[in-house]
Amino acid sequence: MTIAPDLRYLGLVVSVGAAVAFRFFSDFSFSTIEHQAGLASLSLQRFTPEAWLRLSLNSLGYELQRDWFNLSPQALPEVLAALVVVVLGYVLVRRVTSAEVAAASVMFATPFVGVGLIAGACAWVLARAAGTA
């Protein structure tokens, strides 16, 4: 079997993207973040760095530990979107550098992107709740 080098590295990137996406986005939504915050008795009344950190850690902990085979309805579109993002990331980085550098860069960044998305969503939830309070 002969596969072009780019496709081989893309295979690795997609594999990492799928692993991270299934881990982070098996039940990921704004309402889930609010629900989990309620279960943990976290206050969403004020947008402070401490509240944002607590909410982010709470949501991240939930996503990392969740039974991911029992996917929520929005999980598959989110996972597919994550895969599209990592593939696009690889293609974009590949335009300016070699295949292995592009693959290493994207795979290095993937877990951080997952964490960043959850933290960003938590900031949004907190800002919205604080705004309506």
Place this chain on the structure above:
Amino acid sequence: MGAGARCRHRLSPDRRNILLVVILGLTLGGMYFLAIDSQAPQFTFTQQQNAYNGVAGSPYRYRVLVPVILEGGMRIFGFVGSPQQAFQVASLVCECLGFIFQLGMMYVFLRQFFQPMHALVGVTFTAGMSVLTLAYFTYQPWSILEVAFFALGFLLAYRGKWVGLTAVVVLASLNRETGVFLPLAVLLATLNDLRPFGLQTLRRAAKRRETYVAFGLVLLSTAIFLGLRLVRGSAEPVDALPDVIRRNLERNNLIAAAMGIPLLLGFGWIFALLGFRGVCRYAPQGTSPRTEITQEGLHARGTSPPGTESTPEGRHARGGLPRTELSSEELHARGTSPRAESTPGGFRARGTSPPGTESTPEGLHPSGVCFLRRIARVVPFYLVAFAIWGWWREVRILTSLYPVLVPLVLAYCCSSRGTARKPV
């Protein structure tokens, strides 16, 4: 252009990659703490105390290394508050250091065979896939160290550091009962072709020094396994085998395992298989004929570009690897040269290159290919043990195979023409 720019220029690829490995290790350690320790802190603390005091169920009573380390950590961090708080801090620190150790050892091991950037690809792939494994278990920190011990053990075996390997085997055996797979992999790696399988072949294999040293290490690990049970006393199993089998066959667990096991390596499963089969080609673009490492060793294929045809002796007329080097490699890979054997000095070819420089732009050194293929012989044994005693959806258990499988994945991925570029 200030000091920062000068500093960037001074940072070698390996140092830069180690820095990235540290960042990844810290991130994974933090995630691990969040996903496992912080979910049930009281349960985790009780489990630690039971394991340390020797009253935990089997097999946790016999996994003594990590509880001892964590107990030391608890004393160091005793100033933070209650014992449980000290344990939490010690766990976080140990898990971060454990993942740095794990990924660092993976990087150093991969560097024996690959260029810095390729090794980094392997480590980032490992780290990314590890995120998947952060579920379905509580308090199993020995799995973090086991990957590191396997990578370090293989590295020492490859370099022929038998004393160091013995120390790692002892630590791996004290860490987890599956530590026996480390010396078993080394033992299998010392065995050359066992065909035709028979008494004569086994007798010939047993005459080699490294084979019986490796066999001694298997016995040592087994002795530690039995000794721990003797010293710490008999314990009721936490999970009886019939329960494990019944649980594995439940619908939800089957679904989770059917998703988790393929996702653990993704396309890496296929690439590792292809890497094992030696479909790799090792040649920089346009400078060398296509060479392939097969079961028979490195040889020129009949697909060389004009002007670089192989001679009847299998050497390239021009444009390829130096005539003498290729010749020695052929002999080496075919096992007809003393250097082809796994020598008392290690599996690495002696006298061919200085340490850490075996990964040439052309790809893997044949001795590296032989070693990687031979340690992969342990995979079926490990999978059988996993199938019988493991909880299938708990794919964390399979991460111990990373030091075996990820190099094969890389061997396949970075072997084709055009990928060998100057490291950044």
